[in-house]
Amino acid sequence: MSPPYLPSSRPQEDGPDAATRARMEFSNEMLFDRPKAEAFYGSPPERAGRYYDDDRGLVVRSDIDGNPFHQDLIQFDPDAFAFTGSGTPRPLPLVGHHYQTVESGDWLHFCLRLGGRGVESISNYADIDQPSRSCIVTRYPGGARIERISSPVDGWRTACLWLRPAAVLRFLETTMSRVPEHLSLLVDPGHIDTPRHFSLPLDRRMVLAVDQVLDCPFTGGTRRAFVRSRYLEILALIYQAAVEMPGESVGVSLTRHTTEAITRAAALVAARLDRMGSLDEIAREVGISRTRLTHGFRALMGTSVEAYWRQCRMNYARDRLCEDKVAIGELAQQLGYAELASFSRAFTRTFGLSPMQMRTLR
Structure with a gap:
């Protein structure tokens, strides 16, 4: 796969284990295991207690050849994760190009790209372009395999919220009967056979919320509460924007x-x-x-x-x-x-x- 807008989409890696590293797959849960997180990001997470009180929240920082990188990882619940990052993928081959197999059961991925371009290639589905300044909502069936590539030359700022359908209802404090029919893909407890996705304009309030997470000065439980509040705001903004979209624009499958x-x-x-x-x-x-x-x-x-x-x-x-x-x-x-x-x-x-x-x- 070679996306037309990424002239050199596959990161150039050095060292004898480059091929092995490029094939390494990750899961959301795996990233909260410190040794595995270090293997994926190339730097160890900050010590326990520095930002979060336990390993359900991690912060990774690095600076390789003048390319700073910052990633904030948090698990709110077993069915709710959030990853917020900024940096340049070039010195981080696994961040810039990796594979993911979705765990059993359906997951929703709310992806905000404030800067930097990317693409997802999902097995048995069309590639999903992720241009800079975009908001993409994707529902993956359990077992879907994703190849994810970020432009190796762009600096980027991203926020990713991963929720099970039940978590969407819980976070929005609503019920299925109150969700518009054209948004059933966000909350349907069943299983889909084919991924579905839709795009939304990036709201300036979403941008502000992501920036506030990356600049959060708090630690411990206060930090967790603050980050959760910002992602609740992001989810609410995405949901309201989707409610106002024409029904035929949501969940369209494209060749x-x-x-x-x-x-x-x-x-x-x-x-x-x-x-x-x-x-x-x-x-x-x-x-x-x-x-x-x-x-x-x-x-x-x-x-x-x-x-x-x-x-x-x-x-x-x-x-x-x-x-x-x-x-x-x-x-x-x-x-x-x-x-x-x-x-x-x-x-x-x-x-x-x-x-x-x-x-x-x-």
Whole structure:
């Protein structure tokens, strides 16, 4: 497998045991065994009591060749785990490229990527693209085998919440009868034969909650309570956003060909910041119909093609304002705006700050 947006998706490993390490599989439970966690992350977890009172919570920190890495792992209950991390996968071959076999029974994976790209290849299912700034919800049947790859060059920030269906109901303090029918895949206690997934726009409140976990100053039980509260907030935000989604966008199964075409379409749109082009043009370029493009794009990316393009433009503008000294008027022209005022309104509507305020803030 070689995802088109990851030109060198497989990490380059050194040493005689590289092949063995690349084939090592992990489970959620395994990561709370200190020796196994050290083998997976390449660094030992911080000593007991430093962050959490017991080994149901671990923190791993490392700095390899100037590449800092931070992972916060916590088990809330036997059917509820959360992993929050930031860093660069390049020096950590198992983090950047690994395999996982889902334990018996169905699991739900709520994956937030604040930065960095990735892909999941699931046995007997289409690849699931995980672009930067995305929220992907996947239900795996027990026994599903996953190959997971992160871009070896991107710095990333991620948050992963793993829940059994019963835990979803418990965390949301609701019952099956109150869950909309189109979200039954989140709570159905039965078993599915094929993975199902859907995407949502990444809410700024989700981003803030993840950042608060990574920056949490507390220790012991206070830390556990704080991290749990942030993940309860994340789950509530995801659930409410999914409730408001069109039912046909949730749990859609896409063929590998359609998934790859939509991934290419997203890359095309993100590269054309001054002019998106028509939907017919994009559909022809990636080799699918306009209808399949629009429906599949919303199912996979959680938003329309047009909204994705607008968000890419604004994200580009924000990054340039924060990193470069480019003139705001020049930036507006690069993005295809004929008038600076139109660009300023669009930017303020997206981020709640004007371009000048964003530059001053950073």
